[in-house]
Amino acid sequence: MKLTAGMALPRRKTSEKLLMGPGPSNVSARVLSALGEPIIGHLDADFLDIMTETKELLQYVFQTENELTLALPGTGSAGMEAAWANTVLPGDKVIVCVHGVFGQRMTDVASRYGAEVIKVESPMGKPIDPEMLAAAIKANPDAKIVGIVHAETSTGVLQPMDEIAKLTHDAGMFLLVDCVTSLGGVEVPVDKLAFDMTYSGTQKCLNCPPGLAPMTVSKPMADWIRARQIPVKNWYLDLNMIMRYWGEDRFYHHTAPINMIYALNEALRIILEEGIEKRWERHWANARRFWGALEAMGMKLVVEEKYRLPSLTTYYTPDGVNEAAVRNYLMDKYKIEIGGGLGELKGKIHRVGLMGVNSDPARMALFIAALGDALKAQGCKCDVNAALDIING
Amino acid sequence: MKLTAGMALPRRKTSEKLLMGPGPSNVSARVLSALGEPIIGHLDADFLDIMTETKELLQYVFQTENELTLALPGTGSAGMEAAWANTVLPGDKVIVCVHGVFGQRMTDVASRYGAEVIKVESPMGKPIDPEMLAAAIKANPDAKIVGIVHAETSTGVLQPMDEIAKLTHDAGMFLLVDCVTSLGGVEVPVDKLAFDMTYSGTQKCLNCPPGLAPMTVSKPMADWIRARQIPVKNWYLDLNMIMRYWGEDRFYHHTAPINMIYALNEALRIILEEGIEKRWERHWANARRFWGALEAMGMKLVVEEKYRLPSLTTYYTPDGVNEAAVRNYLMDKYKIEIGGGLGELKGKIHRVGLMGVNSDPARMALFIAALGDALKAQGCKCDVNAALDIING
Numbered sequence: 001m002k003l004t005a006g007m008a009l010p011r012r013k014t015s016e017k018l019l020m021g022p023g024p025s026n027v028s029a030r031v032l033s034a035l036g037e038p039i040i041g042h043l044d045a046d047f048l049d050i051m052t053e054t055k056e057l058l059q060y061v062f063q064t065e066n067e068l069t070l071a072l073p074g075t076g077s078a079g080m081e082a083a084w085a086n087t088v089l090p091g092d093k094v095i096v097c098v099h100g101v102f103g104q105r106m107t108d109v110a111s112r113y114g115a116e117v118i119k120v121e122s123p124m125g126k127p128i129d130p131e132m133l134a135a136a137i138k139a140n141p142d143a144k145i146v147g148i149v150h151a152e153t154s155t156g157v158l159q160p161m162d163e164i165a166k167l168t169h170d171a172g173m174f175l176l177v178d179c180v181t182s183l184g185g186v187e188v189p190v191d192k193l194a195f196d197m198t199y200s201g202t203q204k205c206l207n208c209p210p211g212l213a214p215m216t217v218s219k220p221m222a223d224w225i226r227a228r229q230i231p232v233k234n235w236y237l238d239l240n241m242i243m244r245y246w247g248e249d250r251f252y253h254h255t256a257p258i259n260m261i262y263a264l265n266e267a268l269r270i271i272l273e274e275g276i277e278k279r280w281e282r283h284w285a286n287a288r289r290f291w292g293a294l295e296a297m298g299m300k301l302v303v304e305e306k307y308r309l310p311s312l313t314t315y316y317t318p319d320g321v322n323e324a325a326v327r328n329y330l331m332d333k334y335k336i337e338i339g340g341g342l343g344e345l346k347g348k349i350h351r352v353g354l355m356g357v358n359s360d361p362a363r364m365a366l367f368i369a370a371l372g373d374a375l376k377a378q379g380c381k382c383d384v385n386a387a388l389d390i391i392n393g
Numbered sequence: 394m395k396l397t398a399g400m401a402l403p404r405r406k407t408s409e410k411l412l413m414g415p416g417p418s419n420v421s422a423r424v425l426s427a428l429g430e431p432i433i434g435h436l437d438a439d440f441l442d443i444m445t446e447t448k449e450l451l452q453y454v455f456q457t458e459n460e461l462t463l464a465l466p467g468t469g470s471a472g473m474e475a476a477w478a479n480t481v482l483p484g485d486k487v488i489v490c491v492h493g494v495f496g497q498r499m500t501d502v503a504s505r506y507g508a509e510v511i512k513v514e515s516p517m518g519k520p521i522d523p524e525m526l527a528a529a530i531k532a533n534p535d536a537k538i539v540g541i542v543h544a545e546t547s548t549g550v551l552q553p554m555d556e557i558a559k560l561t562h563d564a565g566m567f568l569l570v571d572c573v574t575s576l577g578g579v580e581v582p583v584d585k586l587a588f589d590m591t592y593s594g595t596q597k598c599l600n601c602p603p604g605l606a607p608m609t610v611s612k613p614m615a616d617w618i619r620a621r622q623i624p625v626k627n628w629y630l631d632l633n634m635i636m637r638y639w640g641e642d643r644f645y646h647h648t649a650p651i652n653m654i655y656a657l658n659e660a661l662r663i664i665l666e667e668g669i670e671k672r673w674e675r676h677w678a679n680a681r682r683f684w685g686a687l688e689a690m691g692m693k694l695v696v697e698e699k700y701r702l703p704s705l706t707t708y709y710t711p712d713g714v715n716e717a718a719v720r721n722y723l724m725d726k727y728k729i730e731i732g733g734g735l736g737e738l739k740g741k742i743h744r745v746g747l748m749g750v751n752s753d754p755a756r757m758a759l760f761i762a763a764l765g766d767a768l769k770a771q772g773c774k775c776d777v778n779a780a781l782d783i784i785n786g
Contacts, residue, residue: 033429
């Protein structure tokens, strides 16, 4: 369409939908309303107060006392970029654990900053075996960083972190952790296990629109970044400048995404009101019922129960069912969005998020009823009654 | 303050203010309301339609038919980063024109990607002299790119581009232009002068919150980027992947800042309704009155009239006046934000933006009255009557 002056365009098609895919998740009215608060300057004293409070709220949600805790001006992917850009020097050896698409992406990002990447791999749907990491560390004692995804959004695996953290620190290496799909839904033991570099996104369990990357950096890692002699090969995400904007200097670097910070502030307040531990418990309790319900319908879950991520469930679609047709049916008839598989799981699985406000029995019941209907339309009958009984306890 | 579960925090201090600094500018209620529309998925067919329409609106505002036109998921600074990250190979020679802080920043950004930077400099407050660029091109015929700031936010200079563009193209080099403070307020002659790489921000003359960087790339530049053999040393801003998300592939790269895209879409619709040429005329007409009014008050403008930027005016504060105290007075009493000087102009000048909705006689009159009052409080009397008469025609 050729646009000309004075032309009025049709309404944007932005109706309410139930976003139970791998993200973005739904955003509550309180957060949408915060987004629309009047804009003030990025160096206005009132805005600086909002930044300080947002930093304290992020420390609460990350359960950390790390001084260097902030929100980067980009999506969760910018968090991954900043994590590697700031910590790698050209030629550094790093170990990256790959058990899905986002671990694989880490190898790409780290390589672009000149890292020599040693991969530790697990098949999609399984966590990283600590013994394999131990072997990689033994073979590469000169590696500087171990990078790993805590919650693999491509598979629904929650990586146990205790042994991984111990092995990394015993070897004197830094631990870099992707918590995009865990923060705010599952415990992220930043201080407890001494994660050195941890980042997340806003559009998963925080129920805030995408556009910011919460990040927290341990003191040893922050000291290393401050002391690095070679400039960070990324001006926009250079923590040595960004930390001065979030710190007491209030040094001008970029113009903060002001209204997005309002939204994040409100989303974090909602978590504080609920209490982070209660929120984790809610995610676990609802997920367990959800898994039971899916199994009662005859679905086979992708991940073994002890490694399952409460905020994102994956199951194989039944043989003979066109998984994309099921997703289209759910969107067309119920306005429910879920995700399909990525990589080698494409066409084989569904990914369903129970993130923040969507970790909710009513929404789970609606999804189960809708899925039963969609499968029936594909000639596949399931026991929806039994599944709903499990959700309703 | 130690945050604990269940704690309720005081209201965020986000009241209406008049943002007449160098940005962010005010955002209209229509755009704030668009920000708060319900979130839908970043691969939802309805969202892809919004992206396509936003791309067409950006083509209209950039006055270009460039196929590669999009909004990057970061602020205007991310636009600068992406411009250099995608076009520089390590060891490339580039010429950067420096007539203020943002030209200086270009030299830093380009260097981080391995460019050998040749600087062409003008004093702050003056534009680049094309003869100096011609000399630099003659001395460096192997340079690949000429980078320049169209509207220097640190000084209020509007760089004439005709000769710069001709010199660059005659030498077979690519032209990279920063239009952060011109787009939507002053003509950005992308196709007319064949700019190769052009980027902007949303928080200036577009009257949209900060968080996105509109960008448009010429066909020769896009072809060069597609053909480059060395991967872009920045995964997040790699146009070879991002162009596939904005193009027909709809390849997943990052999760678009969905609600920010709604806001940009609405802000661009407002420009379409007014008509881009009318908008430029309005910015020029209001700026000329504003300059006359300031001069009637006895202010000395920093930039010679023929190089003045309509969207950002700079003047020296009178001798003996504490410029920061004036700005604080304007904020405390009138809730008006303006900017101070940067670099060598720090403490000497004010920067006042008339951007988009703020290029408006009523807001100009309020500012003039408030400035007169603030200067009086500093013991400096000005002829406010004469200034207001000029604004009122």
